[in-house]
Amino acid sequence: MNRTRLMAIARKELRQLRRDPPTLGMMFGVPVIQLLLFGFAIRTDVRDLPLAIYDAAPSSESRELAARLEATGNYRIAARANGYDEAHEWLTEGRVRAALIIPPDYARRLLRGERAPAQLLIDAADPMASQSAIAAAGTLALATLDAATGTASLLEPAARGRGSIDLRVRPLYNPGLRTPTYIVPGIIGVLLSLTLMLITSLALVRERERGTLEQLIVTPITRSELMVGKVAPYVVIGYVQMTAVLLLGWLVFDVPVRGSLTLFYVISLAFIIANLGLGLFFSTVARNQQQAMMLGFMFLLPNILLSGFMFPREAMPEAAQWLGAALPLTYYLEVLRGIILRDAGLAALWQETAILAGFALLLLGGSVVRFSKTLE
Amino acid sequence: MPTDAPAGDGGVQHTGGGEHVIVCRDLHKSFGAIEAVKGVSLDIRRGELFGVLGPNGSGKTTLLRMLCGLLEPTSGTAIVAGYDVRREADRIRERVGYMSQKFGLYEDLTVIENLEFYAEIYGLKGARRDARIDAMIDMAGLAGRTRQFAGTLSGGWKQRLALGCAIVHQPAVLLLDEPTAGVDPASRRTFWRIIDRLADEGGTTILVTTHYMDEAERFGRVAFISFGDLIAVGGPQQVVAAHPGAASLEDVFVMLQDADDAGVADRVGASARTVTPP
Numbered sequence: 001m002n003r004t005r006l007m008a009i010a011r012k013e014l015r016q017l018r019r020d021p022p023t024l025g026m027m028f029g030v031p032v033i034q035l036l037l038f039g040f041a042i043r044t045d046v047r048d049l050p051l052a053i054y055d056a057a058p059s060s061e062s063r064e065l066a067a068r069l070e071a072t073g074n075y076r077i078a079a080r081a082n083g084y085d086e087a088h089e090w091l092t093e094g095r096v097r098a099a100l101i102i103p104p105d106y107a108r109r110l111l112r113g114e115r116a117p118a119q120l121l122i123d124a125a126d127p128m129a130s131q132s133a134i135a136a137a138g139t140l141a142l143a144t145l146d147a148a149t150g151t152a153s154l155l156e157p158a159a160r161g162r163g164s165i166d167l168r169v170r171p172l173y174n175p176g177l178r179t180p181t182y183i184v185p186g187i188i189g190v191l192l193s194l195t196l197m198l199i200t201s202l203a204l205v206r207e208r209e210r211g212t213l214e215q216l217i218v219t220p221i222t223r224s225e226l227m228v229g230k231v232a233p234y235v236v237i238g239y240v241q242m243t244a245v246l247l248l249g250w251l252v253f254d255v256p257v258r259g260s261l262t263l264f265y266v267i268s269l270a271f272i273i274a275n276l277g278l279g280l281f282f283s284t285v286a287r288n289q290q291q292a293m294m295l296g297f298m299f300l301l302p303n304i305l306l307s308g309f310m311f312p313r314e315a316m317p318e319a320a321q322w323l324g325a326a327l328p329l330t331y332y333l334e335v336l337r338g339i340i341l342r343d344a345g346l347a348a349l350w351q352e353t354a355i356l357a358g359f360a361l362l363l364l365g366g367s368v369v370r371f372s373k374t375l376e
Numbered sequence: 377m378p379t380d381a382p383a384g385d386g387g388v389q390h391t392g393g394g395e396h397v398i399v400c401r402d403l404h405k406s407f408g409a410i411e412a413v414k415g416v417s418l419d420i421r422r423g424e425l426f427g428v429l430g431p432n433g434s435g436k437t438t439l440l441r442m443l444c445g446l447l448e449p450t451s452g453t454a455i456v457a458g459y460d461v462r463r464e465a466d467r468i469r470e471r472v473g474y475m476s477q478k479f480g481l482y483e484d485l486t487v488i489e490n491l492e493f494y495a496e497i498y499g500l501k502g503a504r505r506d507a508r509i510d511a512m513i514d515m516a517g518l519a520g521r522t523r524q525f526a527g528t529l530s531g532g533w534k535q536r537l538a539l540g541c542a543i544v545h546q547p548a549v550l551l552l553d554e555p556t557a558g559v560d561p562a563s564r565r566t567f568w569r570i571i572d573r574l575a576d577e578g579g580t581t582i583l584v585t586t587h588y589m590d591e592a593e594r595f596g597r598v599a600f601i602s603f604g605d606l607i608a609v610g611g612p613q614q615v616v617a618a619h620p621g622a623a624s625l626e627d628v629f630v631m632l633q634d635a636d637d638a639g640v641a642d643r644v645g646a647s648a649r650t651v652t653p654p
Contacts, residue, residue: 004501212481212482216480
């Protein structure tokens, strides 16, 4: 490869990018805005679920129960019902998403030291949304049991009774079970993947459309010089993007990098090149910019749905897992979460790293092979 | 001794001499069922200023594109600057300058940036790069416009910048595809003055396609091409003389065109027969 030619291509790409504000906006504005948007918007731990209360015999004990439930942050007391049927009706209508039914003998049983059942009805149609609310209520029931104040169970407490298993759960790495902690590293991967793939997928097609490619391919530039020269400046751009999003994740969402930054940057090179290579590959297939965009978006959805960004891959049927295994993002997510959240080292991530490097070589090499220096 | 002596009419200068720089033998090019170039054989000498004449769609551009490696011939051979277009296209690309019909430079780069880019793509660096860029700016009369975006140049300037980028590496062969299409008369004159000077300096073999017959008088030799067939080759005067009743190349052009139009029905019928499976 001739260094002069390589540099000439790279410099030309940067100059053109600098003079193309919409594309620049896409490269830098989009990731920042999207991170802020998704970072705040994507919450799987539902807060302030509207709750109806039917308290058959108001007492200080029943009021305390309701207050504790609200204090979990998962519920917000929205209405007081005048009967079980009314509470249920509201639930059906969707006015409330949960209803707490406190029977008339609740306080009396408590004071007598008996088991005091109460009922919490939750609209669980959306499992993801209801899950954390159910979990919070369950925790509360156990907690009240533990408390020395003498208050008792809300739901059927599994831990009550002698001889039961005392399993203490200690959530690691994300003890607050905060969504941003989990979602922000994922967003970094999704955004890098999307913008880098799009930018190079347009790179060659645009030259073809504007007629500059014809003049370029009658020169002695080799296919690999052209491909590497086109990719090189965007590697730098990719790193700038990544750093910006990482900083934002830390400052705005309080998701610092626990592991080695150096390791993270080194492994990211493979992922960045893999996505740029994929874009180039698309641009050797597409005849115009619309087609390149279509290919890009065809690739976007599986990236979000099958990579493990939104949904755990463990829960997917085998075929979907295989599809996910064909996406570079799947492996990069392991790296992102591994290094950022768990301080994982290369020993734990070498497989993902090797696969990402393989993707990078394959896609860049594939584009070189597919690209033709003729007009046919 | 060369096999086909240059058209020896005293009035023409750039008939070249010495060895052949472009040699085509029975060159064919088909796009699916359409045969764009049908067996062209042509020899062009070093230093010749050679015109390829013919109406739009006659196969001129396809011929030129095969000579610089942009298209691969369907059959036949072409040797350019000593290299085979089929097997050694990259060697040819180092020695050929090509200017496409459509402006092919980067409109969002400045004049100097385009020149720098192409100089470097052709492997020039350092003092030699700078000297060649200066020479091109000088030649094209672009001094004072070097910081202007190529996209904002008018037709004549664009054309001369494109020429500058095509010859910045001092190619042995220059291929110009309808270089003066859509350019005003004054700019056309300037352009030809540059081309003539390039031919005068010697060494550069220049192949130009055009359908402006008034430009064709300046060529050392011309080739008429119609529907992919080479129908006449020779010095401009020679070609005129060979067609009784023609007083100029324009007359020849119209006569050949009329003859072709008459044959169109036959041709269409013939090609329809060839593409229909038996």
